[in-house]
Structures are given as structure tokens and as C-alpha cells.
Amino acid sequence: xxxxxxxxxxxxxxxxxxxxxxxxxxxxxxxxxxxxxxxxxxxxxxxxxxxxxxxxxxxxxxxxxxxxxxxxxxxxxxxxxxxxxxxxxxxxxxxxxxxxxxxxxxxxxxxxxxxxxxxxxxxxxxxxxxxxxxxxxxxxxxxxxxxxxxxxxxxxxxxxxxxxxxxxxxxxxxxxxxxxxxxxxxxxxxxxxxxxxxxxxxxxxxxxxxxxxxxxxxxxxxxxxxxxxxxxxxxxxxxxxxxxxxxxxxxxxxxxxxxxxxxxxxxxxxxxxxxxxxxxxxxxxxxxxxxxxxxxxxxxxxxxxxxxxxxxxxxxxxxxxxxxxxxxxxxxxxxxxxxxxxxxxxxxxxxxxxxxxxxxxxxxxxxxxxxxxxxxxxxxxxxxxxxxxxxxxxxxxxxxxxxxxxxxxxxxxxxxxxxxxxxxxxxxxxxxxxxxxxxxxxxxxxxxxxxxxxxxxxxxxxxxxxxxxxxxxxxxxxxxxxxxxxxxxxxxxxxxxxxxxxxxxxxxxxxxxxxxxxxxxxxxxxxxxxxxxxxxxxxxxxxxxxxxxxxxxxxxxxxxxxxxxxxxxxxxxxxxxxxxxxxxxxxxxxxxxxxxxxxxx
Numbered sequence: 001x002x003x004x005x006x007x008x009x010x011x012x013x014x015x016x017x018x019x020x021x022x023x024x025x026x027x028x029x030x031x032x033x034x035x036x037x038x039x040x041x042x043x044x045x046x047x048x049x050x051x052x053x054x055x056x057x058x059x060x061x062x063x064x065x066x067x068x069x070x071x072x073x074x075x076x077x078x079x080x081x082x083x084x085x086x087x088x089x090x091x092x093x094x095x096x097x098x099x100x101x102x103x104x105x106x107x108x109x110x111x112x113x114x115x116x117x118x119x120x121x122x123x124x125x126x127x128x129x130x131x132x133x134x135x136x137x138x139x140x141x142x143x144x145x146x147x148x149x150x151x152x153x154x155x156x157x158x159x160x161x162x163x164x165x166x167x168x169x170x171x172x173x174x175x176x177x178x179x180x181x182x183x184x185x186x187x188x189x190x191x192x193x194x195x196x197x198x199x200x201x202x203x204x205x206x207x208x209x210x211x212x213x214x215x216x217x218x219x220x221x222x223x224x225x226x227x228x229x230x231x232x233x234x235x236x237x238x239x240x241x242x243x244x245x246x247x248x249x250x251x252x253x254x255x256x257x258x259x260x261x262x263x264x265x266x267x268x269x270x271x272x273x274x275x276x277x278x279x280x281x282x283x284x285x286x287x288x289x290x291x292x293x294x295x296x297x298x299x300x301x302x303x304x305x306x307x308x309x310x311x312x313x314x315x316x317x318x319x320x321x322x323x324x325x326x327x328x329x330x331x332x333x334x335x336x337x338x339x340x341x342x343x344x345x346x347x348x349x350x351x352x353x354x355x356x357x358x359x360x361x362x363x364x365x366x367x368x369x370x371x372x373x374x375x376x377x378x379x380x381x382x383x384x385x386x387x388x389x390x391x392x393x394x395x396x397x398x399x400x401x402x403x404x405x406x407x408x409x410x411x412x413x414x415x416x417x418x419x420x421x422x423x424x425x426x427x428x429x430x431x432x433x434x435x436x437x438x439x440x441x442x443x444x445x446x447x448x449x450x451x452x453x454x455x456x457x458x459x460x461x462x463x464x465x466x467x468x469x470x471x472x473x474x475x476x477x478x479x480x481x482x483x484x485x486x487x488x489x490x491x492x493x494x495x496x497x498x499x500x501x502x503x504x505x506x507x508x509x510x511x512x513x514x515x516x517x518x519x520x521x522x523x524x525x526x527x528x529x530x531x532x533x534x535x536x537x538x539x540x541x542x543x544x545x546x547x548x549x550x551x552x553x554x555x556x557x558x559x560x561x562x563x564x565x566x567x568x569x570x571x572x573x574x575x576x577x578x579x580x581x582x583x584x585x586x587x588x589x590x591x592x593x594x595x596x597x598x599x600x601x
Contacts (some may be wrong), residue, residue: 019159028201031163035170035205036151039212042174046420047220048146049123050179055133057297066320073133073290073321077281077349080132083275084125085153085353092121092214097350099144099357100447103172103194106151108308112156117146125355133289133296135345139179139199143189146175150209159181169194171205174213178460180226181217182416183347185409186210192406194449227300229418233387235426240385243426246373247398247433253339254368254402254438257362258341259299260445268351274385281352288345292338293321295345299364306371306392308416315375315388321509332379335372339365358446363417365397370395391419397427405438405445407431409557472550472557473588476571476580482507483517483537490532492540505570505578506541513570513578549570550579557582 001126021030038266064070088096094115098104099122102224111163122141130138150171154164169190187210271277289295294302302318309315315327324334346361374391377383393414401410408430417423481499481505483492495504502519517540525531546564548557548571560569561584 013254017207021157027159027163030157030210031159031166031205034150034157034167035198035208036212038146038150038153038167038170039174039177039209040216041149042142042171042209043178043213043216043220045119045123045145045149046142046175046178050126050221051144052127053125053131053138053297056127057133060132061296064321066317067325068321069290069323070293070321073296074286075297077133077135077285077289078278080129080134080348081285081352081555082134082278083283084129084134084355085278087125087128088121088353088355089274090432092125095123096121096125096141096355098447099140099191102144103147104170105145106168112151112161112166112168114144114148114151114168116148116152118144119152120145122148124354126357129349129354129356130297132292133285134349134354135285135289135295135297135299136354136356137298137358137360137363138356139176141355141361142179143172143357145215146171146173146178152176152518166205169202170209171204174209176413177210177580178213180219180413180417181214181221181223182206182226182413183210183214185413186213188408188412189406190411193404193445200238203559219230222249223421225417227304227307227418229389229393231390231420231422232310232529233390235390235423238384239386239426240429241293242377243394243429244433245560246370246391247430247532248437249373250366250369250395250398250430250439251402251434252436252450253365254362254399255441257343257365257399257403258438258442258449261347261358261446262449264347265351267419268347274353278352281348281350281354284348284509285345285352288341288348290325291343292334293344294338297458300360302366303367303396307369307389308446309389310563315371332372335375337376339368339372343370349414352486359400359404362400367392367397368395369399382416390423390426393418393423394426394430397565398430401431402434403446405435405448410434426461470547472552472554472571472582475554475557475582476550477583477586478580480505480581482578484508485514485536485538487537487539488528488533489522489535489537492522492537493526493532496526503568503581505581509576511549513572513576515543515568517541542572548582549574554587557587559580561587 060076082387093095094117103114106112121146126138126141126276130136147168148171150167154167172194173186173188173190176189177183190206205500211305216525268277268281271280305318306315312328312331316331319325319327319331319334342361342365346356346358349356357540371388371392373395374386374388377386378388382400397410397414401407404410411424411427414427414480415424420427480501481495483495483504485506485508492504496519504517505513506515506517508514517537521542522540525535546560546569548560548569550573552573564576568581568583570581573579
């Protein structure tokens with residue numbers, strides 16, 4: 001009874017709080033307050049996720065023997081993705097994979113609304129997945145968590161969709177800033193990857209979220225960079241050609257990673273039933289981790305090892321816990337296999353039922369690619385000596401830029417992660433080279449390609465962005481009078497007399513569109529009553545040269561209008577059944593309304 005009675009009281013109190021806020025706190029100031037709160041909560045969520053992952057991983061692997069293969073690697077990953085999949089299917093009962101793609105979709109189609117369970121479900125599922133060895137990263141899940149925090153906080157205070165989208169961006173910026181302790185990278189991620197437009201009204205909230213999240217993370221996890229890096233050899237201008245070649249190499253690695261992951265995920269998507277996917281994903285992942293233990297989890301220990309190693313003896317320890325222990329001569333081959341196989345380990349993790357992102361795999365691959373590039377040159381003495389540590393650092397920026405299609409993110413994230421600001425110029429060179437290389441082959445990032453195929457991607461291209469925010473269902477006009485082929489001219493004239501349109505769709509008994517009657521085509525006979533029973537609509541109608549499908553994106557709709565130079569086009573569903581018409585005037589009116597809303601800030 002007390003609980004039931006307390007609910008109306010709490011609701012009434014909250015309504016009074018909303019009214020007080022609207023009266024005393026301007027909306028712009030309130031957004032700044034909320035962005036600070038979002039940043040703090042993002043930092044706490046990031047700390048919780050990292051703590052759980054490290055605790056599970058340490059509990060499972062602390063007693064492993066580094067001098068030999070450990071057969072528990074064959075068991076842990078399967079258990080992890082099984083538990084994570086079970087949690088998602090039985091408790092969450094919703095798809096929580098591809099976190100950043102879901103945020104992009106929420107911005108494009110759901111007006112910034114993200115489901116409430118995403119605040120906690122991604123943390124639980126990804127902690128289990130990664131802690132048990134899933135070869136993915138914690139960053140995409142925590143970005144989804146942060147964005148869900150921002151979205152639901154804004155929804156609680158009844159903010160409109162433009163402010164919700166801004167708070168979604170604040171959550172993403174705060175999550176990246178918190179988990180990497182990199183506030184600038186958090187801001188750049190939101191602008192480059194989520195494609196939130198940079199305006200004066202959006203810049204300050206994003207900065208506040210990023211800085212507050214990073215500050216709380218400093219208190220919780222210390223102020224040192226995530227990867228300690230000491231530059232033994234400063235950058236020399238004579239190495240610029242090799243830096244550019246490294247960028248091209250990283251771009252090709254990014255292309256391979258993107259295409260292979262997309263193909264593997266498609267394969268898993270075609271499989272029916274969660275247990276068949278678990279079987280294939282679990283076997284793939286377990287065997288790969290058993291043969292190449294550096295594929296276990298996020299792989300950040302391997303990154304630290306390659307960035308801080310000073311000799312072959314240090315770098316050879318990457319083969320600890322494996323069948324290759326003590327075979328230092330195979331280091332290059334060992335790392336090359338990891339570059340090739342990492343994508344399958346990551347895809348098997350998510351495809352088998354686990355939950356994780358591609359941030360960590362991109363950093364991991366980049367570090368190994370940069371190291372292999374330099375070490376191969378030094379081992380075979382092809383050119384002058386190249387510092388492996390520096391090139392490993394630059395490789396991280398290169399692959400990150402290529403996979404995410406975000407060169408600025410690659411530069412600032414790696415600089416903040418490692419404190420490697422002395423290599424800022426070569427970081428830019430590698431990032432730009434990698435980005436330009438992958439753009440030749442793949443116009444969309446690993447996150448946006450799924451939405452781009454469906455026409456649901458919001459971009460910085462203003463015209464395309466406005467068209468993306470429009471939907472077919474909002475521009476279909478249904479006030480056209482439908483006629484049938486067996487009707488005579490007299491019945492058609494009667495229909496014309498009650499219509500304010502000059503086009504009449506003709507459908508069969510199943511409402512399938514079979515033709516059109518234009519007023520211009522029958523004007524010369526419509527006032528001759530003696531012909532009313534001689535002509536049938538089936539004889540007067542014309543075939544349909546062009547039509548639109550209900551599933552077409554607005555960009556496709558505009559292309560059809562431009563190609564046909566038509567002013568009105570009929571719309572049919574997948575079965576060919578008539579739905580209505582779309583006119584240019586209706587599109588232009590809707591376009592104008594969206595532009596006004598899109599430009600309010």
C-alpha cells in the first residue's frame with residue numbers, strides 16, 4: 001500500500017521539479033548541467049566495466065604457466081560467449097551488438113532515443129565476454145552505455161529530439177574520454193564517427209562531458225597515460241617516406257579487417273539458431289586463442305609490451321603461454337599470423353553470441369602492424385634502421401583512422417593514450433595516408449556501412465543528412481481516387497467530379513497497381529455522354545513507366561524524380577499493391593520543415 005501511494009506523490013513531485021526547472025533554469029544552462037552529470041556517470045560506468053573485466057581475467061588466468069600451452073584457453077572463451085549470449089537472450093531480450101551502429105541509427109532514425117536497458121546491459125554482457133577471453137574491445141559497449149545515459153536523462157526531463165541527440169553525443173564523448181582518459185579524443189569521436197554537427201551550442205556541452213568524464217577517471221584510475229611510452233629515438237625528416245608507406249600499409253590492413261569482418265558477420269547472420277552460432281564461434285575463438293594467446297581479451301598487454309620493449313628478448317615474450325614459447329626466430333611470422341587472424345577471433349566472439357566492439361582490435365592490429373613493418377625492415381636490413389616502438393605507436397593511429405574513417409580521432413587518441421605528442425607530425429602523416437588509402441576502396445567506416453546500405457546514415461553532407469531525416473511514410477499522399485479496369489467512362493467521370501486530382505490510379509481486385517488514367521488523356525471524350533458506356537477504364541489507362549517502392553530511401557526517391565523528371569510518382573509495397581503518390585511539392589515542403597529544425601542551433 002505504501003508503495004502504491006508513494007508513486008503518485010513521487011510523480012507529482014517530479015512534475016513540480018520540471019515546472020520549477022523550466023521557470024528558473026534556461027534550457028541552454030540546463031543542457032550544460034546535464035552534460036556534466038552525463039560525463040560523471042560515464043566515468044563511473046567505465047570504471048565499473050574495466051574493473052569487472054580485469055577481475056574476471058585475473059581470476060581465470062593468474063595461474064597460467066607462461067612456458068607452455070594452457071588448455072583452459074580452449075574452454076574459457078566458449079563459456080564466456082555462452083554466458084553472454086544467454087544473458088542477452090533470457091534477460092535483456094534485445095539485440096545489443098554493434099553499439100556504435102545503434103547510436104548512429106538512433107541519431108538518424110529514432111531522434112536520439114536509446115532504450116533504457118542499454119545503460120546496464122552492455123556493461124554486463126561485454127564484461128563477461130571480454131573477461132573470459134572474447135577478442136573484442138570494451139569501448140563500443142561503454143559508448144552505447146554512455147549514449148543511453150544521455151538519451152534517457154534527456155527523455156526524463158522531456159527534452160526535444162535535437163537536445164536528445166546532443167546528449168547522446170555527450171554520452172559518447174564522455175565514454176571515450178573516460179575509458180581512454182582522453183578528453184580530446186572523446187570530442188573528436190563524436191564529431192567524426194557519430195557525425196554530430198559542430199556548432200557553438202553543441203561544442204560546450206560535448207567538452208564539458210568529455211572533461212568531466214576524464215577528470216573523474218583520473219581520480220579513479222590515476223593520471224598516467226593508458227599506455228606508457230618513452231620515445232628513445234626522435235622523429236627524423238628522412239623517415240617521412242617510410243611513415244607514408246606505413247600509412248598505406250595500415251590502410252590496406254584496415255581494408256582487410258573491415259571487409260573480412262563484414263563477410264564473417266554475414267556468414268554468422270545466415271546461420272539459424274543461437275547454438276549453431278555458438279558452436280562455430282566458440283570453436284573458432286578457442287582454437288585461435290589456444291594457438292595465439294595474445295588474442296585473449298582486449299590485447300592491451302601485448303600493446304604495452306611492443307611499445308615498451310627494448311630488445312628482441314623483451315618482444316619475444318609476446319609468445320609466452322603458447323606452443324611457440326622460446327622460438328624467438330618465429331616472432332615476425334607469429335605476429336603476421338595474428339594480423340591475419342585477429343579479425344576472425346573478433347568476428348567469432350560477436351557472431352557466437354558475445355558482446356564487444358572494434359576499438360581495441362583496431363588499436364591492437366595497428367600496434368602489431370606498425371611493429372611488423374619496422375621489425376621486418378630491420379631484421380632483413382632493407383633500409384636504414386626504423387625504431388620499432390615509434391612505428392608501433394604510429395601504426396595504432398593508422399589502423400584506427402582507416403577502420404573508423406576518422407583521421408583526427410587516430411591522431412588525438414593515440415597521442416593522448418600514450419603521451420606520444422613528440423610524434424604528432426608523423427601521427428598525422430600515417431593517419432591521413434591510411435585514411436586516403438582505404439577511401440579508395442571503401443567509402444564507409446566499419447560502423448556506418450550497415451546503415452549506409454539501408455539509406456539510414458546521417459552524414460555531414462547537409463542535403464543527404466536532411467533527406468535521411470525524412471521518411472517515405474510522411475510524404476505519401478493518399479487522397480487520390482482509385483478506379484478499376486472494368487469501370488466505364490461514365491463511372492470514371494463521376495469519380496473525376498469528386499476529386500481535386502488529375503491522376504487516377506487503376507488497381508485490380510487485389511489492389512495491385514496496374515495503370516494510371518490522366519485527366520489530360522480523356523479530356524476530349526469525357527463530356528460526350530454517348531460514349532460513357534462504350535469505353536472501359538482498362539482501355540483508357542496507360543501503363544506505369546516508373547514507380548516508387550515503400551522501402552526506398554528519400555535519397556533514392558529524389559534520384560528517381562531527377563531521372564524521370566516526373567512531378568508525381570505512385571508508391572507500391574513489396575507485393576506491388578498501391579499505397580499512394582509522392583509529389584515533388586510535398587517533398588519540398590517536408591524538406592523545408594526538416595531544414596528549419598535541422599538548423600535551429
